[in-house]
Amino acid sequence: MPGADFSSLIHLVPGPVSVPERVLEAMRANSDHGRIKADFLDFYTETGRKAARVLGTRHEVILMSGEAMVVLWGVVRSCLAPGERLLCIDTGVFGAGFADMGKAAGCSVKTVSFPPDSTINQGDALQKIEEAVRSFRPKMITLVHCETPSGTLNPLEGVGEIKRRLRTPLLCVDAVASVGGAPVEGDRHAVDLLLGGTQKALSAPPCLGFAAISPEAGEEIAGVGYQGYDAFLPFIRLKDSSSLPYVPFRQGVAALNAALDLLLEEGLERAFARHERAAGQCRAGAAALGLELFPSAGAVNSPTVSAFKVPPAIGWPAWRERLAALGLIVGGSLGPLEGRVFRLGHMGSQARPEIVEKALRIMAQAL
Numbered sequence: 001m002p003g004a005d006f007s008s009l010i011h012l013v014p015g016p017v018s019v020p021e022r023v024l025e026a027m028r029a030n031s032d033h034g035r036i037k038a039d040f041l042d043f044y045t046e047t048g049r050k051a052a053r054v055l056g057t058r059h060e061v062i063l064m065s066g067e068a069m070v071v072l073w074g075v076v077r078s079c080l081a082p083g084e085r086l087l088c089i090d091t092g093v094f095g096a097g098f099a100d101m102g103k104a105a106g107c108s109v110k111t112v113s114f115p116p117d118s119t120i121n122q123g124d125a126l127q128k129i130e131e132a133v134r135s136f137r138p139k140m141i142t143l144v145h146c147e148t149p150s151g152t153l154n155p156l157e158g159v160g161e162i163k164r165r166l167r168t169p170l171l172c173v174d175a176v177a178s179v180g181g182a183p184v185e186g187d188r189h190a191v192d193l194l195l196g197g198t199q200k201a202l203s204a205p206p207c208l209g210f211a212a213i214s215p216e217a218g219e220e221i222a223g224v225g226y227q228g229y230d231a232f233l234p235f236i237r238l239k240d241s242s243s244l245p246y247v248p249f250r251q252g253v254a255a256l257n258a259a260l261d262l263l264l265e266e267g268l269e270r271a272f273a274r275h276e277r278a279a280g281q282c283r284a285g286a287a288a289l290g291l292e293l294f295p296s297a298g299a300v301n302s303p304t305v306s307a308f309k310v311p312p313a314i315g316w317p318a319w320r321e322r323l324a325a326l327g328l329i330v331g332g333s334l335g336p337l338e339g340r341v342f343r344l345g346h347m348g349s350q351a352r353p354e355i356v357e358k359a360l361r362i363m364a365q366a367l
């Protein structure tokens with residue numbers, strides 16, 4: 001869009017989201033070379049502790065440069081040697097993606113799949129998962145908390161309970177699109193590897209992936225011994241060394257640190273309530289316009305992102321263009337949902353009633 005005035009657009013893409021001034025200011029203040037290494041390990045550790053509070057865990061949190069995908073690849077390769085068994089719960093694009101990554105890493109992969117408009121609290125999903133865990137005996141189970149392309153949020157308690165009862169060594173949860181916008185409570189749900197990213201509800205730029213790692217997972221990671229740029233091992237051994245394995249990305253850590261401060265100052269309960277309100281307002285307003293929600297009745301809608309069916313009489317390219325011409329930027333969807341589903345990301349800095357209200361007004365006009 002040459003010459004477009006981006007400041008006047010309403011941006012409701014479900015990540016990366018608009019970055020608050022205080023996060024940008026923290027990045028500027030940490031860009032000077034003289035500061036890059038000074039007390040970096042302390043700064044890194046403090047930031048990890050704040051992330052742990054938001055993730056609901058006492059486990060150590062590692063921070064890795066790169067966008068969130070770095071910890072998705074890192075967890076598969078670091079926790080599983082080739083040939084080891086990985087069970088992937090698939091309710092959408094990211095859930096199925098873990099199976100692809102596992103296969104690429106040479107793991108023995110089994111997928112338990114459910115429709116992309118569903119969540120695992122529905123029907124006999126938990127029974128099917130339990131049966132698969134009993135028969136396949138995986139070393140690790142993966143589950144996606146907020147399945148962003150579907151606008152859904154999988155409850156964690158059922159799978160945490162199965163992991164405990166059947167003594168599965170590792171449970172990995174992708175909370176990239178929920179952390180900061182919905183309670184995650186990793187320890188309560190027995191999560192060993194809890195993955196987050198900076199550019200969704202935390203409203204920092206796409207610069208880091210982070211992972212909370214249980215002591216049991218740490219032992220498995222040391223046993224597998226995977227080496228690579230996405231390897232977790234050098235990061236969980238930081239306490240024994242005096243520096244990071246790579247040049248520290250101080251600006252990125254500063255962005256995450258400031259984003260976590262903003263959230264903790266607001267208060268987690270209040271931030272989660274703000275997301276619930278924005279989501280409720282968005283879904284009710286869209287329903288009043290005759291837009292159809294994508295998640296099925298009984299599925300849990302995510303408080304961070306809402307997915308709707310593209311109005312069939314208009315079609316995706318025209319719908320997107322009409323909204324953009326009126327100043328509203330929305331997200332399309334991915335994989336099999338591309339062209340059929342569009343999404344409004346009311347996460348982090350975008351979970352504001354006045355922004356959602358404007359978006360609803362523009363959609364009414366576009367219809």
Ligand SMILES: *Cc1c(COP(=O)(O)O)cnc(C)c1O
Pocket residue numbers: 015067068069070072094144146147148149174176177197200206
């Ligand atoms: C955004 C997202 C990721 C990370 O993808 P990026 O390409 O790094 O943005 C991983 N999992 C989920 C569920 C996500 O929404």
